[in-house]
Amino acid sequence: MALKYSRQREAIKEFLCTRKDHPTADVVYANVSRQYPNISLGTVYRNLTLLADMGEIRRLHLGDGQDHFDADTSEHYHFICQKCGRVMDLQMESIEKINDLAGVGFDGQIAGHITYFYGVCGECSTQKQQ
Amino acid sequence: MALKYSRQREAIKEFLCTRKDHPTADVVYANVSRQYPNISLGTVYRNLTLLADMGEIRRLHLGDGQDHFDADTSEHYHFICQKCGRVMDLQMESIEKINDLAGVGFDGQIAGHITYFYGVCGECSTQKQQ
DNA sequence: TTCCTTGCAAATCGTTTGCATAATG
DNA sequence: CATTATGCAAACGATTTGCAAGGAA
Numbered sequence: 001m002a003l004k005y006s007r008q009r010e011a012i013k014e015f016l017c018t019r020k021d022h023p024t025a026d027v028v029y030a031n032v033s034r035q036y037p038n039i040s041l042g043t044v045y046r047n048l049t050l051l052a053d054m055g056e057i058r059r060l061h062l063g064d065g066q067d068h069f070d071a072d073t074s075e076h077y078h079f080i081c082q083k084c085g086r087v088m089d090l091q092m093e094s095i096e097k098i099n100d101l102a103g104v105g106f107d108g109q110i111a112g113h114i115t116y117f118y119g120v121c122g123e124c125s126t127q128k129q130q
Numbered sequence: 131m132a133l134k135y136s137r138q139r140e141a142i143k144e145f146l147c148t149r150k151d152h153p154t155a156d157v158v159y160a161n162v163s164r165q166y167p168n169i170s171l172g173t174v175y176r177n178l179t180l181l182a183d184m185g186e187i188r189r190l191h192l193g194d195g196q197d198h199f200d201a202d203t204s205e206h207y208h209f210i211c212q213k214c215g216r217v218m219d220l221q222m223e224s225i226e227k228i229n230d231l232a233g234v235g236f237d238g239q240i241a242g243h244i245t246y247f248y249g250v251c252g253e254c255s256t257q258k259q260q
Numbered sequence: 261t262t263c264c265t266t267g268c269a270a271a272t273c274g275t276t277t278g279c280a281t282a283a284t285g
Numbered sequence: 286c287a288t289t290a291t292g293c294a295a296a297c298g299a300t301t302t303g304c305a306a307g308g309a310a
Contacts, residue, residue, distance in 0.1 A: 002263085002264075002310090003264080004263080004264045004265070004308080004309050004310070005265095005308095005309065005310090006264085006265055006266080006308085006309085007308095008265080008266075009265085024299095025299080025300080026299085038266090038267070039266085039267080040266070040267045040268065040269095041267095041300090042266085042267070042268075042269090042300090042301075042302080043265080043266055043267070045299090045300060045301070046265080046266085046301085046302095047265095049300095049301090061191065061192075061193030063191035063244070065275095065298075065299075066298090066299065066300095067299085067300085077232065079232070079236065079238065079240070081238070082241070090232050090236055091235060091236075092231050092232050092234060092235075092236075093231060093234075095225075095228050095231060098225050098228065098245070099247065101222050101223060101225060102207065102209070102220050102222050102247045104222060104223075105221060105222075106209065106220055106221075106222075106252075107251075107252030108209065108211070108249060108250055108251040108252040108253075108254075108255060109249040109250045109255055110209070110247050110248075110249045111212070111248055111249035111250070112247070112248060112249070113245055113246065113247045113248070114193070114244075114245065114246055114248070115228070115243055115244065115245040116243065116244055117229065117232045117240050117242070117243045118240075118241055118242055118243070118244070119238060119239040119240045119241035119242070120238055120239045120241070121237075121238040122236075122237030122238040123238075124238075125238060125239055132285090132288080132289075133289080134283080134284050134285070134288075134289045134290065135283090135284065135285085135290095136283080136284080136289085136290055136291080137283095138290080138291075139290085154274090155274080155275080156274085168291090168292070169291085169292080170291070170292045170293065170294095171275090171292095172275090172276075172277080172291080172292070172293075172294090173290075173291055173292070175274090175275060175276070176276085176277095176290080176291085177290090179275095179276090195273075195274070195300095196273090196274065196275095197274085197275085
């Protein structure tokens with residue numbers, strides 16, 4: 001169960017840190033493949049899962065069928081553009097208090113929430129529709 | 131493109147209306163199978179998708195790998211118990227205003243949000259741990 | 261040398277789809 | 286009769302896993 005160093009895991013983590021667009025596993029694979037042409041998709045998945053379990057990265061279930069990964073583990077929210085599919089970070093004040101609102105009259109413990117916002121991003125909304 | 135009646139679709143919708151625990155497709159299948167032993171899983175999926183597209187039911191992506199379905203299409207929030215996996219409704223005041231908070235300083239249009247809460251449900255938290 | 265990690269391929273799991281047949285309008 | 290819906294099985298896409306070989310401690 002002790003963790004051993006692996007250059008592949010290192011490269012995956014490093015790649016994720018360079019990106020703020022929350023790539024999917026296959027995007028990670030495509031990019032890390034340039035540095036390690038023999039790396040396998042299985043290894044990418046294994047390490048993404050490992051890193052997420054260790055809390056070094058965050059795994060996002062956005063409901064689009066693929067998981068997205070984010071090297072930024074600080075508390076923040078995401079926005080998904082319904083036109084281009086882009087996933088972007090939001091800088092917004094904390095909405096932690098919605099946990100309390102959810103707890104009112106609820107017979108159980110609210111530990112947290114998952115929230116993401118959707119709509120049309122700035123770039124897409126200034127585009128002429130084709 | 132015109133919709134024709136189907137007893138299977140009717141049964142699926144009716145079954146969903148009797149449940150407030152947000153069943154998955156295979157649970158729907160297992161139950162409707164009792165009434166229509168020959169119904170196929172494909173038909174269940176097709177009709178769940180159809181009903182969701184028509185807005186008669188709601189499809190929930192909760193990040194647990196399976197989609198859940200809810201006949202209650204009114205605006206409300208869900209709670210997922212991290213111990214037993216149960217999905218329950220929350221009666222809480224609207225938190226629509228988080229859309230505005232998200233929009234502050236954001237260069238795009240926030241159309242809405244998806245939020246669900248997690249924690250330990252009342253039943254699980256009063257249970258002695260095994 | 262121990263045991264974690266890899267690459268590869270096969271397996272899983274949830275969901276979708278093609279097709280010939282059955283049911284609806 | 287025209288067309289939609291069904292059952293069945295095969296296809297799919299994302300992710301996981303078994304295994305023998307490679308690499309780190």
